[in-house]
Structures are given as structure tokens and as C-alpha cells.
Amino acid sequence: MKKKAVIICLLATSLFIAAFHSKTEPLWHTPAGWPQPVYVFKTNPLRKESIYLGRILFHDPILSRDYTISCASCHLPQTAFTHVDHSLSHGIEGRIGMRNSPALMNLAWSRYFMWDGAVNHLEVQPLAPISNHDEMDDNLAHVVEKLNQSKPYRSLFKAAYGDSLVTGQRTLKAISQFMLSLVSCTSKYDQVKAGKASFSPLEAQGYLLFKRSCSSCHTEPLFTNGGFENNGLALDTNLKDLGRMKITHRSSDSLKFKVPSLRNIEVSYPYMHDGRFRNLAMVLFHYSDGIIQSPTLSPVLKNKLPLNEADKNALIAFLKTLTDEAFLHNPEYGYHKTE
Amino acid sequence: MRKLIVCLLLICPAFCRIEAQDGLGIKTKLQFIPVWQEKVVHIQEDASGLSGDTVSFILFRFYISGLSLWKANHQVWTERNSFHLLDAGHPESMDLSRFLPEGLDWNSIHFSLGIDSATSCSGAQGGELDPVKGMYWAWQSGYINFKLDGFSPMSQAKDHAFHFHLGGYQYPYSCIREIRMDAGPSQDIRVLFDLTKFLATLNLQQEASMMIPGARASLLSNVAAQCIYRETK
Numbered sequence: 001m002k003k004k005a006v007i008i009c010l011l012a013t014s015l016f017i018a019a020f021h022s023k024t025e026p027l028w029h030t031p032a033g034w035p036q037p038v039y040v041f042k043t044n045p046l047r048k049e050s051i052y053l054g055r056i057l058f059h060d061p062i063l064s065r066d067y068t069i070s071c072a073s074c075h076l077p078q079t080a081f082t083h084v085d086h087s088l089s090h091g092i093e094g095r096i097g098m099r100n101s102p103a104l105m106n107l108a109w110s111r112y113f114m115w116d117g118a119v120n121h122l123e124v125q126p127l128a129p130i131s132n133h134d135e136m137d138d139n140l141a142h143v144v145e146k147l148n149q150s151k152p153y154r155s156l157f158k159a160a161y162g163d164s165l166v167t168g169q170r171t172l173k174a175i176s177q178f179m180l181s182l183v184s185c186t187s188k189y190d191q192v193k194a195g196k197a198s199f200s201p202l203e204a205q206g207y208l209l210f211k212r213s214c215s216s217c218h219t220e221p222l223f224t225n226g227g228f229e230n231n232g233l234a235l236d237t238n239l240k241d242l243g244r245m246k247i248t249h250r251s252s253d254s255l256k257f258k259v260p261s262l263r264n265i266e267v268s269y270p271y272m273h274d275g276r277f278r279n280l281a282m283v284l285f286h287y288s289d290g291i292i293q294s295p296t297l298s299p300v301l302k303n304k305l306p307l308n309e310a311d312k313n314a315l316i317a318f319l320k321t322l323t324d325e326a327f328l329h330n331p332e333y334g335y336h337k338t339e
Numbered sequence: 340m341r342k343l344i345v346c347l348l349l350i351c352p353a354f355c356r357i358e359a360q361d362g363l364g365i366k367t368k369l370q371f372i373p374v375w376q377e378k379v380v381h382i383q384e385d386a387s388g389l390s391g392d393t394v395s396f397i398l399f400r401f402y403i404s405g406l407s408l409w410k411a412n413h414q415v416w417t418e419r420n421s422f423h424l425l426d427a428g429h430p431e432s433m434d435l436s437r438f439l440p441e442g443l444d445w446n447s448i449h450f451s452l453g454i455d456s457a458t459s460c461s462g463a464q465g466g467e468l469d470p471v472k473g474m475y476w477a478w479q480s481g482y483i484n485f486k487l488d489g490f491s492p493m494s495q496a497k498d499h500a501f502h503f504h505l506g507g508y509q510y511p512y513s514c515i516r517e518i519r520m521d522a523g524p525s526q527d528i529r530v531l532f533d534l535t536k537f538l539a540t541l542n543l544q545q546e547a548s549m550m551i552p553g554a555r556a557s558l559l560s561n562v563a564a565q566c567i568y569r570e571t572k
Contacts, residue, residue, distance in 0.1 A: 120481075121460060122462070127470055131478070140471050141471040173463050
């Protein structure tokens, strides 16, 4: 009798351990040599089911008032989750927004979101496009109402959260889970850093120039310092966008915008907060010849960047090593038709 | 033996409950009452028939957080996850009595008007803090602590409307305000939120709306906090 009990106990323990391990299989890996993420995963532990729910929501125009615009409309996976050839984001009924849609990747390391840092946490970031008049023009309460009326979504929420109730918090956390999964860390640059590939001479020259001229703001390995800078762009007199100052009300933040990551920069044109530059050559011409002096200009740009044409070619060659094909064509990121 | 344990398990909570209810024999009450011209505010959710000839309110909501009870200088109780959304359109939400413990000896109550900065920076929250409640800004992160919408003949805005959405957590324009009140002997606290006083402080002809964080929102949050006081009979 005692023997039987011991065997049952052992079996139960093994089953418990197996179940525990299958549930805690890590879905997150911080790439070697990278800093620890800013995002606190323990408040929203990654689960396959919730990442999948977030993916479905990300690609579904149900988030917009008239069911025409999804997150993916302006954030296409194959272009590093931005909208190529569109200087400004656009929304329902052909409305045009004020800013270029930013590329989305490595968001677990971001402390602030949007070009002016208006959003302080990844989980509340989707509220901005959902509610913006020029983007989705809906509100979270209405979105939740629509999702609660959808049988397929109630099933997806049940799979993700254990019951089928749709709430604002669950919706936002699920979209966040999908966004957290967008990690780009397998470019040629990463292969070189891991000792698995090597730069061409031109790329190597570009890398040296990059470290000398660009890396104080576009700091490796994320290729952003996460801060806000005035990079000497002239104020667009139509948009009159003062950037970070709108949020902090400090004149010292005038014309400062979030420093974007340069990963996948080759495919995420046009560039700058208002998409004013169509290609990388125009960007580098701005830094060598177009800097506008102003009180809040980044100190490292006071004397412009001394780049000749050969330097620019080398820099562009290096920047192209940041293209991450595996990230751009990851089958886990695209639209997926639900049952 | 087993039966005895089961009996004890069943009986213990009952004893505990009796003891808690006995306490000092005082029924604790905490009720907020929004008032306009000495009458309880009536929310007219259907604004279609309103002309703006008289002052009328179509929405009044605010957050009360961080409830705690004090005896002299000692905290005797604090509520965990203490976030309450009070909505004048739903009078039952104005009564927080059920959240207070019975039988404690205390003589003052502390709470805040609004949501603290840590919570404002902690991502998507649920329950009373779920952004679906309409009290979270989408374009700039942070909770709206106080939302008052209505009509007044004084307002020069379209349809004589006014909108005061006060919030923001960033230094130096944080809009959360701490409020302390003496309980008196009864522990029956009726808290008036005096909108007469609030609107009287404003010049609606020049300022019919405030819906962004900043210095002015911070100043108006001071005004709002001063409009909260204990009813004296």
C-alpha cells in the first residue's frame, strides 16, 4: 500500500513538473551582448496564445471605426513595420496624419514611444492610433464592444486568458505581446559581431565612420540611445511640429524628436519624423550640408558632419548591413487567417 | 477528529465576522456628493435638449485613490489597490462605505483626488483603471483625474459647452492632490464636491475648456481639491 502511494506521488510530481516546464518555456531571449530590456515581463508574461491574439489584432481593421485600417496598414512586416513611400501616416477616409509611421522592432528596450515620447509604456501605445482622428478614429471602449461581439475573438481571448471576456487591458496587453515579439537581431552586422561573417572593406570603412560620427545618438547594439534630439531639421511651416516640447512644455525640448533605431533602415524609408527624405543619400546630405543651427541643436551636430561622397557611400554600405532578412520575412509576424 | 476540524473551520470565520462587526459598534460611512448650488448634481446624459441657457452637466467623473485611515499620527488601515472611479451619473459609485473596514478606531481619513505617477507609468491596467472607462488619455499617457463636461450660458464655445479634463503626472505639473479629513465622532463622512465653487473660480467666457496636462491643469487641480470638503450639518 505504501509502495503504491509513493509511486502515485512520484507520478503526480513528474506530471506537475512537466506541466510547469511546458508553461514556462521561455518565449523571450535577450540577444547576447544586449542590455536588459526596459519592459517588465513579469506584469505581462509572454504566452504563445496571447502573442497570437496580439498578432491577429495587429492585422485586423476591426480596431478602426469603419473597419478599414489596421495597425499593419501603416506598419507592414516586410518593411520593418513601417509604411514605405508614405511620408505621413494615413488613416480612415483618406485622412493624413502629422508624422511618419515609425518602424517597429526591439520595442522591449524602448522607454518612450511616438516621435515625441508622448506614450510612456508599450502597453498603452496602441491607444494613440486607435483614438487619433487622422488614424483609426475609434475608441478603446467601442473596440472592446466589437471584440466582445465576435465569436472568433472570444475564443482567442479564452485561449489567451482562460475566459472569453474581452477587456481593454487584455486587448492592449495582447497587442503588446505581439509587438514585444518583434525582435531584430540577425542582420549581417549581428553575424559579424558574433564572428560568423565579416564586413566587406567598404562596409568596414563605413562602420568606422559610423562609430566616429553617428554612434553617440544611434548607439549599438540597438542603434538608438532612446533619447530625444534636435538633428537640425528646418521646421515644416505647414506641420509646425515642435516635437518633444509639446509633451514637456519645456523650450529646451523644442524641435527634439525620438532618436530612431537604424536597424533595417534600408527598407524603412522615407526618413525623419515627417518622412521628408526619400533615401539615405538625402539623409546624409542633410547631415553634411543641411543642418539648421538653433538653440536646441544636438551639440554633436554644431559643426555638421564632415562627410565626403566616398564617406557617404561607405556609410550607406554599412547601414545596409543592418537589414535583417529573417526579421522582415518572419512567418510569425504576417497576417494569419483565423479559423 | 476530522469532523471536529471541519466544524472548527466552519465556525471560525463566523466568530471572526462577529468580532469585526462588534468593534466599536460604529458603522463607517464614506459618501461623496457632488453639489451645484447646494443641490445634488443631476447628470443629463442626453444632451440633445440642452440649450446652454442654464448651467447643466452631462458628465462628472473623478478618481479617488489611496484610501487610508489614521488615528492621531498613526496609520491604522490602508486599502490595497485603492483606485475608485466615481461617476455622478451612477450615484452608487459615489458611496465608498463598503470599502472601509468596520470596527477600527480612527479619527481621520486620507485619500487622493487622482492617480499617482507610478500607476500612470505602469502600462495597461484593469478594473477601475481600464482605459475603456474613458479616463485615460490616448494621445499622451496618463490618467484624467477629473472630468467635468457641461453647458453654461457663460461659455463662448460652440453650444455654450465647457470641458475640464484635469490630469497629468509629470513633474512639475502633477495633478494628483492629497486630501485629509477629520472623521469626528460618528465615522459617518459625507464629502461634498462643490461644483459651484469650482465653476465660480473660472472665467468661462475666457476659458471654457482645459484638456491637456500642464501648469494650468495643475492649478485647476488645486481648485478642484479645494472644492472637496466634509459636509457640516
